[in-house]
Amino acid sequence: xxxxxxxxxxxxMSRDQAAFQEFFDDYFPRLFRFTVRRVGDDPEAARDIVQxxxxxxxxxxxxxxxxxSLFTWLCQITRRELSDHLARLTRERTYVHRxxxxxxxxxxRAILESIPADAACEPEAVAQxxxxxxxxxxxLDYLPSRYAKVLELKYLEDLSVEAxxxxxxxxxxxxxxxxxxxxxxxxxxxxALLPSPGGAK
Numbered sequence: 134x135x136x137x138x139x140x141x142x143x144x145x146m147s148r149d150q151a152a153f154q155e156f157f158d159d160y161f162p163r164l165f166r167f168t169v170r171r172v173g174d175d176p177e178a179a180r181d182i183v184q185x186x187x188x189x190x191x192x193x194x195x196x197x198x199x200x201x202s203l204f205t206w207l208c209q210i211t212r213r214e215l216s217d218h219l220a221r222l223t224r225e226r227t228y229v230h231r232x233x234x235x236x237x238x239x240x241x242r243a244i245l246e247s248i249p250a251d252a253a254c255e256p257e258a259v260a261q262x263x264x265x266x267x268x269x270x271x272x273l274d275y276l277p278s279r280y281a282k283v284l285e286l287k288y289l290e291d292l293s294v295e296a297x298x299x300x301x302x303x304x305x306x307x308x309x310x311x312x313x314x315x316x317x318x319x320x321x322x323x324x325a326l327l328p329s330p331g332g333a334k
Contacts, residue, residue: 138203142194161187163204164211171215182218186211227291280315287312 144152161183168186169179190210197206276284286297298308 135199135202139197139199141203142197142199145191146194156191157187160204160207164207167208168211168215172218178218182214183211186214189214224290276315276318279311280318283308283311284315284319 141152141156145156164183164186165176165179168182169176172178172182186207190207193210197203283297283301286292286300287294292300294305294308294312298305301308303311
């Protein structure tokens with residue numbers, strides 16, 4: 134058992150301000166060194182991850198039993214924050230990659246290239262883009278939450294049907310059925326909210 138760590142945790146749980154200062158001064162630098170090497174020497178990312186880990190650790194102090202050192206226990210929490218951080222980066226990179234693919238599509242590129250050079254910066258064009266984005270979000274907001282969720286997992290997070298099933302705790306067949314209903318519902322809502330190309334149905 135780690136008696137000194139248990140004593141510090143007890144002081145923290147009793148809201149001892151000096152204990153919080155001691156806790157932060159001791160563990161932030163050590164966890165920062167632990168983290169920064171794992172995020173490509175990105176100090177800003179490391180700082181955010183460690184702050185999140187320490188916050189989570191403080192909220193879960195009652196679960197610390199002293200079997201491992203407090204530092205080891207905090208490292209485990211930090212690893213989970215690291216994993217979440219890397220997962221977010223992967224989703225963001227996937228999203229950017231898909232945008233690039235869309236821009237590289239010959240049909241989309243032809244449309245983009247047909248726009249006059251300065252048209253995209255014109256107030257009317259900006260307003261149209263903002264209006265379209267608002268309509269898409271409105272369409273999602275009108276859907277039942279389970280439909281919006283499954284569409285976001287599929288098309289924004291780019292998860293497979295199997296991964297969505299695991300995330301939602303349902304079968305693959307259930308996800309396929311849910312996706313089919315969600316797509317149909319989005320089309321129906323979208324037909325009322327979203328402008329059709331050239332104003333035609």
